[in-house]
Amino acid sequence: MYKKLAACLESVRKKTDFRPKAGLILGSGLGDYADGIDVEAVVEYTEIEGFPVSTVAGHKGRFVFGYVEKMPVVIMQGRVHFYEGYSMPDVVLPTRLMGMLGAEKLMLTNAAGGVNESFRPGDFMMITDHITTGVISPLIGPNIDELGCRFPDMSEVYSRRLREVIRKSAAKCGIEIKEGVYVQFTGPNYETPAEIRMCRMWGGDAVGMSTACEAMAARHMGLEVCGISCITNLAAGVSDVKLDHKEVQETADRVSTDFKKLVTEVIAGM
């Protein structure tokens, strides 16, 4: 896996020598965020040797390098999901690559279902912690010693410092932000009402199909991590409404202006 990563790094380095300080992974609703930044270079995933390419409609697949305010960033426009059939190490390959490109901090965004009954579609939730019991660890397999240790600590995946940055950024933007625990399942099916009740008993507040594995891989490498979920729908069984990808996209699009504002403020304050 390290050789594969090194080959990917070389492919990107043939296109740009840009050194990002921060990485940003865009979830639903933020797809076009990268189009609005001060772009220095774009590298399509298909141009990177051995890189997993996303198959989800509406997900572009490219790294955008540039500046958000004055922060040099690499943005993943289109992430790779486990449910597409990639191995977990492939799912987190782009995250690791961002770290190898120079990113020391990582901001994760996603669309998620609201498990916490006080959440409403369109709410934002700062991720305080996560539960990955529903997916296999991306760190399974021979340890990549070049990146991190065999048994990495996960007691503060989402940095205390960056959580404070998010709170302050939200306040500055006049955007209300909830806080909670993100639970990752594999997807692509939505959960059953029983699974959502289980999430709630576990202490989960939101549920989704990405992010936590990326956070784990980033922490393994020692990156400072933070994350925000856009609550696009009430999770299964919270209301009588059947779950539908269209609702997820519609809600994400509806609040995308606020989400983008918040992301910019957080990156600038990182």
Ligand code: HPA
């Ligand atoms: N479940 C899982 N993933 C999701 C959901 C959900 O309800 N909404 C958006 N992504």
